[in-house]
Amino acid sequence: MSLKGKKFTIFLALLFAFSTFAVIKALASPPATVATEADAQKANREAKAITGGPDERVDPPVAGRVAGNGMVEPAQREVKVAGAVPGLITRVLVKEGDQVEAGAPVVELESTAERAALAAAEADLVVAQSELSRVRKGLRDEDVDAAVADAEAARARSELSRSNLARIETLSKSGAATPEELDRARQNAANDEATWRAIDARKRAARFGSRAEDVAVAVARVAAATARRDQAAAVVARLTVRAPITGEVLEQKFLAGEYYTPQGAEPLLVMGDTRVLRVRMDLEERDLEKVALGQAASISAEAFRGQTFKGKVVEIGRRMGRKNIRTDEPTERLDTKILEVVIQLDQAAKLVPGQRVLSVIEQTGGKG
Numbered sequence: 001m002s003l004k005g006k007k008f009t010i011f012l013a014l015l016f017a018f019s020t021f022a023v024i025k026a027l028a029s030p031p032a033t034v035a036t037e038a039d040a041q042k043a044n045r046e047a048k049a050i051t052g053g054p055d056e057r058v059d060p061p062v063a064g065r066v067a068g069n070g071m072v073e074p075a076q077r078e079v080k081v082a083g084a085v086p087g088l089i090t091r092v093l094v095k096e097g098d099q100v101e102a103g104a105p106v107v108e109l110e111s112t113a114e115r116a117a118l119a120a121a122e123a124d125l126v127v128a129q130s131e132l133s134r135v136r137k138g139l140r141d142e143d144v145d146a147a148v149a150d151a152e153a154a155r156a157r158s159e160l161s162r163s164n165l166a167r168i169e170t171l172s173k174s175g176a177a178t179p180e181e182l183d184r185a186r187q188n189a190a191n192d193e194a195t196w197r198a199i200d201a202r203k204r205a206a207r208f209g210s211r212a213e214d215v216a217v218a219v220a221r222v223a224a225a226t227a228r229r230d231q232a233a234a235v236v237a238r239l240t241v242r243a244p245i246t247g248e249v250l251e252q253k254f255l256a257g258e259y260y261t262p263q264g265a266e267p268l269l270v271m272g273d274t275r276v277l278r279v280r281m282d283l284e285e286r287d288l289e290k291v292a293l294g295q296a297a298s299i300s301a302e303a304f305r306g307q308t309f310k311g312k313v314v315e316i317g318r319r320m321g322r323k324n325i326r327t328d329e330p331t332e333r334l335d336t337k338i339l340e341v342v343i344q345l346d347q348a349a350k351l352v353p354g355q356r357v358l359s360v361i362e363q364t365g366g367k368g
Contacts, residue, residue, distance in 0.1 A: 066290045069325040070281035070299070070343070070359040072351045074272025078250065081106065081269040083241045086261040089254055096252050100243045100271065107241040107268050109260070114239060118232040125225040132218035151203035154196035161189035247273040250353055272353055277345050279311065281359040282325050282338040291316065296362045297343045304350060313361060315342035325356060 087109030094106045168185040171177035251270035254260055260268060279299055283291060291313060299309040317340035324340070343359055351357070 080267035161192040
């Protein structure tokens with residue numbers, strides 16, 4: 001046998017021996033679902049406590065108190081200020097931290113074309129009002145006198161034409177006037193009489209004023225012009241966003257030059273009445289019987305260690321819901337049902353809307 005063949009035979013023998021050993025070990029070992037002694041020792045190990053300060057976000061186990069996480073908010077909650085129409089922002093009239101009165105303008109959108117349309121509508125209204133005034137008052141005295149003079153002149157021409165027609169008719173009977181001259185005289189007399197009657201009608205209208213129908217038409221034109229003016233003014237007004245409440249500008253979302261649309265995810269501003277601050281606390285279901293209106297409460301924040309802010313319970317929710325405040329702890333249960341409890345603070349100069357705090361409600365009257 002060659003050297004190469006001997007090496008191959010040795011390799012096969014080693015491979016067979018390794019496979020046989022693996023099979024025997026697998027048959028001798030217990031099933032994977034049966035815990036071994038080593039597994040039991042690992043499972044019985046105790047985790048060492050991590051030393052450090054207490055976590056203020058965890059409810060303190062204090063007897064006679066109910067604690068829960070909460071968030072600072074303005075009185076009547078925050079208001080997201082939005083515009084009614086989309087447009088290019090030309091001016092933002094406030095900044096974060098400003099105190100704004102209700103109804104004050106806060107944001108202006110592009111309105112050049114709309115203001116031009118408003119000016120045109122106002123001019124049309126002035127014209128319609130002037131026409132109504134003229135129709136109601138009638139013509140001036142000078143215009144009435146001129147109408148009377150025109151009517152007298154037309155009457156004189158008509159009488160002269162009739163006299164001339166009578167003379168031509170007499171001459172035609174004796175043969176001194178031709179039939180053509182007679183026809184011409186009759187035509188002139190008829191035309192002059194029609195002209196006199198038309199001018200005389202205008203004279204009577206000038207003397208007695210406009211008809212009721214003319215006044216009604218002028219009134220309707222004024223009403224239509226007023227409606228167009230009001231519509232144009234409403235369009236311009238919608239391009240100026242005003243503060244819905246009296247409060248502080250907490251957040252400014254847009255700058256001048258940006259395009260705003262009401263369908264967007266962000267409002268123009270966020271406002272709130274920060275003269276009075278409240279804390280909206282998550283009360284767990286197991287503590288429902290321990291809280292009542294008027295109970296004293298204390299608020300602490302991680303940012304102000306060693307300080308507490310006093311308040312009282314002013315509102316208790318009427319429906320259970322999901323948690324509002326998350327502590328970001330790995331062991332936190334997110335499916336816990338809570339009831340919202342509102343605590344009004346006596347003083348809150350340092351706290352900021354949106355800040356997470358720990359709320360502790362003192363139990364009274366033997367509750368617990």
